[in-house]
Amino acid sequence: MSKSRDFLGPYRLARLIRIGSTAEVWEAVDDTDMQKKRYALKILRPNYVNDKAELAALKHEFNVGKALNSPRIIKVIDHQTDKGRPFLVLELFSELNMKQALRQGPDSLAFMLDKIIEQAAEGLYYMHTKNWIHRDIKPDNYLVARDGETKLIDFTIAEPKRTGISKLLYKTKNIQGTRSYMSPEQIRGKLCDERSDLYSFGCMLFEMTTGKPPFTGQTPNDLLSKHINASVPSAVAHxxxxxxxxxxxxxRLMAKKQDDRPPSVWEFLKEYRTLEIWRKRPRKPDISVFDDMGGTKSAEDLVKRPTGPTDDYEEET
Structure with missing residues (x-):
């Protein structure tokens, strides 16, 4: 942005973090605040400021996030429009997401994975207690700090938990999610509940321990078919x-049938806390993945949609 446009509301745009397909994410400073607090602003790009679907998605993300108050979830602070640009104000959590770390190999986080998994599950459990189903659990949507502190982000396609008559009448026009992590029922357009997020969480745990997602495919349909029909691989094999x-x-988290999975994240946590992840605890790498980010901060992945497909069809539907 030019110097004449480097403010949105009270926020001075200090650094462009990422340009996504529909939004930009900036690190911003509140110049009206004596402490010069820093935030992440998720700003719709000019081509989308009049797009009703994108405006609704941004507002939905705000409405979901504003009700979530947990140290395990990124804080969504405000929804504003200035100079014709709608934007969200979010907590700036200045590290990377798990997907970025895993690109350096599973050893990058293995030495503190026990803490990361516990905090990741706690964030998801809290969201479920507020009667929201995330529907896009994946490594990209968890930010992780140097000490293992972990926060859940991105509520763009979250849905309220359905009960009673609304559960019976549920229909969906659009199947949404990220193909490498979608549960069979989500792929089929059926009602998702806590166990659907647990399936995606299981896919994420597989990737965090092995360095690769549980299923890949030559085509998008091939990948989706494997979630529905293929045997669940064992992480030990990799x-x-x-x-x-x-x-x-x-x-068990990745069981094809919802009833065969743990009934809640709380039940997962209770069992998880009795287990060891590793036969031999991994050592902390000599060179930390956090030292090789080139100044990039984790707020870059607060943008929802990727700009294009990836080789193993992890793009969203």
């Missing part, structure tokens, strides 16, 4: 250091 007990827990 990483001998994973304990059998933890690998079996991942497989």
């Amino acid at each position: 990483n001998k250091n994973v304990t059998t007990e933890f690998a079996n827990l991942i497989k």
